[in-house]
Amino acid sequence: MNIHQKTRIKFASVILLGVLAGLVAYPQAVSKIPPVFNALNKLKINLGLDLQGGIHLEYKADTSQIDGGKVDDAMQALQDVIERRVNAFGVAEPVVYTTKTGSDRRLVVELAGVKDINQAKEMIKATPFLEFKEEGPDQQIPQDVLDKFNADAKKKAEGILKKALAVGSDFSALAKENSEDPGSKDKGGDLDFVKKGAFVPEFDKVLFDPSFKDGAVWTQLVETQFGWHIIKKIEQRGDGDNLEIHSAHILIAKKTNPATAQKNYVSTGLTGKNLKNAAVEFQNQGLSEPQVALQFDSEGTKLFADLTKKNLQKTIAIYLDGQIVSAPRVQAEITNGQAVITGNFTVDEAKLLVRNLNEGALPVPINLISQQSVEASLGQISLQKSLKAGLIGLLVVMLFMIIYYRFLGIIASVALLIYAALMVSIFKLSAFSPWQITLTLPGIAGFILSIGMAVDANILIFERTKEEIRRGRHILGAVEEGFKRAWTSIRDGNVSSIITSLILINMGTGFVKGFAVTLVIGVLVSMFTAVVITRTILRFVMGEWIEDKLWLIGVDKSKIKNQNAK
Amino acid sequence: MFDIISKTKYAYIFSITLTVLSVISLFVWGLKFGIDFTGGTLAEVQFANSVPTNQELEDTLKDLGLKSLTLQPTANNSVLIRYASEDDKINQEVSQKISGSYPGAKELRADFINSSVSQELKKNSLWAIIIAILGIMAYIAWAFRKVSRPVESWKYGLGAVIALVHDVLITIGVFAVLGHFAGIEVGVPFIAALLTILGFSVHDTIVVYDRTRENLLRSSAKEQFPEIVNRSLNETLVRSINTSLTVLLTLLAIYIFGGETIRDFSLALLVGVFFGTYSSIFIATALLVTSYKFQIAKK
Numbered sequence: 001m002n003i004h005q006k007t008r009i010k011f012a013s014v015i016l017l018g019v020l021a022g023l024v025a026y027p028q029a030v031s032k033i034p035p036v037f038n039a040l041n042k043l044k045i046n047l048g049l050d051l052q053g054g055i056h057l058e059y060k061a062d063t064s065q066i067d068g069g070k071v072d073d074a075m076q077a078l079q080d081v082i083e084r085r086v087n088a089f090g091v092a093e094p095v096v097y098t099t100k101t102g103s104d105r106r107l108v109v110e111l112a113g114v115k116d117i118n119q120a121k122e123m124i125k126a127t128p129f130l131e132f133k134e135e136g137p138d139q140q141i142p143q144d145v146l147d148k149f150n151a152d153a154k155k156k157a158e159g160i161l162k163k164a165l166a167v168g169s170d171f172s173a174l175a176k177e178n179s180e181d182p183g184s185k186d187k188g189g190d191l192d193f194v195k196k197g198a199f200v201p202e203f204d205k206v207l208f209d210p211s212f213k214d215g216a217v218w219t220q221l222v223e224t225q226f227g228w229h230i231i232k233k234i235e236q237r238g239d240g241d242n243l244e245i246h247s248a249h250i251l252i253a254k255k256t257n258p259a260t261a262q263k264n265y266v267s268t269g270l271t272g273k274n275l276k277n278a279a280v281e282f283q284n285q286g287l288s289e290p291q292v293a294l295q296f297d298s299e300g301t302k303l304f305a306d307l308t309k310k311n312l313q314k315t316i317a318i319y320l321d322g323q324i325v326s327a328p329r330v331q332a333e334i335t336n337g338q339a340v341i342t343g344n345f346t347v348d349e350a351k352l353l354v355r356n357l358n359e360g361a362l363p364v365p366i367n368l369i370s371q372q373s374v375e376a377s378l379g380q381i382s383l384q385k386s387l388k389a390g391l392i393g394l395l396v397v398m399l400f401m402i403i404y405y406r407f408l409g410i411i412a413s414v415a416l417l418i419y420a421a422l423m424v425s426i427f428k429l430s431a432f433s434p435w436q437i438t439l440t441l442p443g444i445a446g447f448i449l450s451i452g453m454a455v456d457a458n459i460l461i462f463e464r465t466k467e468e469i470r471r472g473r474h475i476l477g478a479v480e481e482g483f484k485r486a487w488t489s490i491r492d493g494n495v496s497s498i499i500t501s502l503i504l505i506n507m508g509t510g511f512v513k514g515f516a517v518t519l520v521i522g523v524l525v526s527m528f529t530a531v532v533i534t535r536t537i538l539r540f541v542m543g544e545w546i547e548d549k550l551w552l553i554g555v556d557k558s559k560i561k562n563q564n565a566k
Numbered sequence: 567m568f569d570i571i572s573k574t575k576y577a578y579i580f581s582i583t584l585t586v587l588s589v590i591s592l593f594v595w596g597l598k599f600g601i602d603f604t605g606g607t608l609a610e611v612q613f614a615n616s617v618p619t620n621q622e623l624e625d626t627l628k629d630l631g632l633k634s635l636t637l638q639p640t641a642n643n644s645v646l647i648r649y650a651s652e653d654d655k656i657n658q659e660v661s662q663k664i665s666g667s668y669p670g671a672k673e674l675r676a677d678f679i680n681s682s683v684s685q686e687l688k689k690n691s692l693w694a695i696i697i698a699i700l701g702i703m704a705y706i707a708w709a710f711r712k713v714s715r716p717v718e719s720w721k722y723g724l725g726a727v728i729a730l731v732h733d734v735l736i737t738i739g740v741f742a743v744l745g746h747f748a749g750i751e752v753g754v755p756f757i758a759a760l761l762t763i764l765g766f767s768v769h770d771t772i773v774v775y776d777r778t779r780e781n782l783l784r785s786s787a788k789e790q791f792p793e794i795v796n797r798s799l800n801e802t803l804v805r806s807i808n809t810s811l812t813v814l815l816t817l818l819a820i821y822i823f824g825g826e827t828i829r830d831f832s833l834a835l836l837v838g839v840f841f842g843t844y845s846s847i848f849i850a851t852a853l854l855v856t857s858y859k860f861q862i863a864k865k
Contacts, residue, residue: 393819452813500765
């Protein structure tokens with residue numbers, strides 16, 4: 001492959017890259033092609049809290065009461081508790097983590113898009129509710145009552161079937177009046193088009209039976225686990241695997257006891273406020289079954305004694321924040337306020353339960369030391385303004401380049417557009433990598449700044465190239481030389497920017513970090529753009545034809561030495 | 567070809583004057599630290615109807631005994647409320663008082679930093695700047711290790727750093743003045759701006775040094791060092807100015823069109839980049855020549 005072909009291929013690849021990056025960055029361009037648009041539109045840039053609104057809370061954890069070795073566990077427990085509470089807010093992606101600063105332990109909570117900031121703060125610090133409940137009366141219905149009920153239901157269904165099979169019957173009216181399927185009753189029992197396998201086997205067998213004609217009602221009741229169905233086939237479409245049938249049905253439900261008996265638990269008045277401590281213990285000093293040892297306070301001891309006496313051999317459910325955490329079986333009446341919960345725990349399960357139980361208060365007391373909150377509308381305004389600024393900045397720079405460098409300026413502008421598209425694409429695609437980039441307001445500033453700096457590489461190359469042309473060098477040679485000479489400056493200069501950015505990333509908090517990260521990425525991508533993209537375009541586009549049109553790139557012909565040499 | 571080197575005298579005078587003025591204003595007025603470095607609370611509250619006067623607000627909040635309370639009305643029917651605080655409890659109280667007295671008031675933004683965090687931020691910022699300067703100096707000394715004659719390579723590093731420090735000092739000085747007269751505050755974003763200026767100024771300086779290095783390696787014995795430097799300067803002048811121009815243009819766009827939360831940040835960058843370019847052209851290389859002349863004079 002000769003040089004020209006290589007250059008052409010590289011040029012084509014650059015254009016392709018540019019188009020791809022542009023599509024990822026701005027999917028609206030292909031909004032007319034739904035499948036591509038939908039796939040691309042799913043990629044979103046992860047916006048920082050200052051652009052989408054939200055809060056960043058930092059708490060100092062008081063670990064003074066906890067001995068050294070247990071601190072890590074305690075912090076982990078704290079994180080778990082807070083994470084659980086925070087998940088209840090319904091915020092899209094809550095972020096909770098612990099950090100170490102010097103000798104301090106901190107807890108950080110970030111919630112994007114939270115509406116009520118103060119309420120959120122309240123809930124984080126609130127105490128979880130621990131309850132002990134005992135079994136209530138059984139919810140099971142006696143079998144003979146069930147049987148009678150279902151027999152009556154079947155008779156009712158038969159009656160309706162007769163009506164449905166009668167000539168001139170209005171199926172949908174019958175359905176509206178009698179069907180016990182809430183999902184389809186109001187639509188006249190309409191179940192829309194479905195493929196085979198959508199319904200339970202008994203229903204399916206009838207529905208897809210080849211002898212079942214369009215518009216007909218199946219002459220017999222169809223019994224499934226839900227009850228008795230009267231099925232009408234309306235129409236069908238497609239064939240083979242794509243066969244879909246449009247049907248309607250009337251359901252007369254039958255009653256059963258649930259497969260697993262659900263215990264009904266009632267409150268006992270014994271709650272977490274009565275628990276003094278919980279710990280993991282091992283039976284028989286070995287590594288055999290772990291169990292959880294509980295210690296109640298005096299009131300709790302009394303309550304617990306009553307509770308256990310009443311419920312020997314029955315289960316007592318332990319609820320945390322309204323959810324059952326464990327339902328161990330009571331082995332004996334307990335009067336000393338000490339209890340042991342056994343029952344097939346693994347060591348981890350036992351540890352988890354102990355942790356949960358000890359969280360009558362939070363495992364570690366926390367104190368708010370820093371907060372940054374931005375209301376969503378303010379975030380939105382900041383986002384719009386900064387995007388506008390970015391666009392204007394980009395346009396102004398492009399204008400300047402074209403005015404001063406003329407033809408080369410156009411090349412630079414194209415490279416700049418590709419650079420911008422690449423950056424946006426990287427932001428969006430970073431969601432698939434372990435280091436997702438969060439774009440904050442300073443981050444956008446960093447991005448805009450990097451646009452100005454990205455141009456620098458191009459300017460270096462152009463100035464050098466022009467200089468080489470003035471020295472009398474042949475056009476393509478000038479381009480190569482210009483690039484080679486400019487590269488060391490580009491590299492060294494950018495390294496210093498990268499050094500300062502890395503320091504910023506290290507020391508910075510969330511907002512400043514965003515700035516530094518975008519700057520670093522911007523510098524790296526701009527180096528790539530200069531080395532690969534600008535150079536390729538230059539190589540492809542520049543050629544002999546420029547020789548007599550040097551005004552296009554701003555070189556004064558009279559200033560060239562050795563006009564005869566080529 | 568401009569004879570820049572011979573005019574270094576003027577550049578030195580200008581720079582030294584500005585630097586001294588900056589240092590003086592720093593001592594006299596100091597920088598106006600925002601809550602990042604002083605600790606405390608900053609809240610922006612938007613009122614539904616008319617904005618209450620500062621006096622009204624002060625009265626409303628009187629019982630809470632807030633220290634260092636300042637109120638500043640701003641755009642969008644809002645007021646910036648600042649006060650010293652150690653514990654979040656006081657923030658809740660302020661919030662409740664305000665929403666109680668002024669129904670419909672919305673807290674657009676609320677930042678709270680307690681003093682342990684702000685101390686830490688101060689310490690980290692100082693370290694960051696020191697490490698950045700050292701790091702850059704080391705890098706330049708290494709990058710220019712091959713050009714040890716006639717001026718040792720570490721002097722290139724020193725020259726760049728002096729130009730750097732000069733840029734940063736003047737920027738800080740400008741903000742000391744602005745802080746005193748226009749109330750512009752300085753926080754962690756300002757430090758970020760300073761570090762960026764560091765990086766950018768050095769970048770600029772390196773391009774000139776790089777050209778000097780190239781010309782040195784290529785030069786004939788006849789050309790004197792000052793002349794080589796001058797030539798290098800001229801050759802890179804257009805590029806320096808153009809690059810700074812593009813960066814300044816983008817920064818202007820941010821300053822004018824970006825949100826107000828980012829305005830002060832872009833202002834710091836504008837000042838720093840401007841002086842960064844100036845120092846790369848007039849100061850950094852001049853220092854090289856000056857040290858060369860000292861060396862000659864000593865012999």
